[in-house]
Amino acid sequence: MTISDLLPKSDSGEYFCLTNLNLYAKLDSSELATQAKQGRQLKIISSQPVNDRLEVCLCEDNYKCWLSVKDLKYLQSAPKPYSFKVITQEKIHNLIPQVIEFTHQAMNTPNYYLWGGTVAPNYDCSGLIQSAFASVGVWLPRDSYQQEAFTHRISRQELIAGDLIFFGTNRVTHVALSLGDNYYIHSSGTEIGNNGIAINQLRDDTDQVSRNYYQQFWSCGRVTQSFMNI
Incomplete structure (x- = not known):
């Protein structure tokens, strides 16, 4: 066959x-x-x-x-091959409120952490981030370590709402979306997380989940382009 x-x-x-x-x-x-x-x-x-x-x-x-x-x-x-679209950094910046709104709506829908999940209501960490940006036409790579490599590296002091925060020990294994003021939204599992989408803080003096991930803080990145297979 x-x-x-x-x-x-x-x-x-x-x-x-x-x-x-x-x-x-x-x-x-x-x-x-x-x-x-x-x-x-x-x-x-x-x-x-x-x-x-x-x-x-x-x-x-x-x-x-x-x-x-x-x-x-x-x-x-499909009548024709997929066509990649160029999206400017300025346009992406203007779309960030909609990206954040997507994650809030996802959080407010009953959900749990699903490894490999990129379709509502259940997501994994990078699946939530990819889906949130895709909802406004901006494509990111699928996995958290790929997203870290794809974004423009920034310092923690430069973090603003819409930037990505990466976590891991020996390599990147988790990603969250910055909401500003040290808050972030993410989908996390059961071992050290919330078993679903929730808001935590990039601090080590607050709730246990925030402390868990603070100990694994890796880097920060800004989305400046949409993925293109060139």
Whole structure:
């Protein structure tokens, strides 16, 4: 069986997602890597299925992962390849209030931390950040360490609302959105976090979750562009 037997013909070689889709980290596991929201565009990398999975690449952030063959019925041919859009730093700055509003609305909807989650209501840390910026047309890479590398490095003293705060020990493993005045919003897990979206502070003299992450503070970054696969 080949891919052409399973998919409608696509002159562009790309497809739209007709519904929200789960995408997996490994060929032989059920661990989520990410989720593709309805309307996202992807291309198939595999020449044929392996263990009922196909390797795909999400066009907006160039993220590679695995799609279940049973979900191919939820793909529709895209008439043309995905086109990256240039967005100025000034425009991104003006869109920050909407980005922050997205995270507040997400927090006010019942949710829990979901590893690989990028679709409401349940997110992981970088999934929330990516989705918040994507809601205004600004694409960031998928994972927290990729987002840290993508953003423009700034000092903690330069932090303003809309900047990203990164945490980790040996490497970046967590990301949050600055709200200004040392407050930030993030989706965190159960081990040292809130098991969902909440607001904490970049301080070591307040609540336990804030203290936990303060000890892992890594760096700060500013979003100055939208992702482009050049």
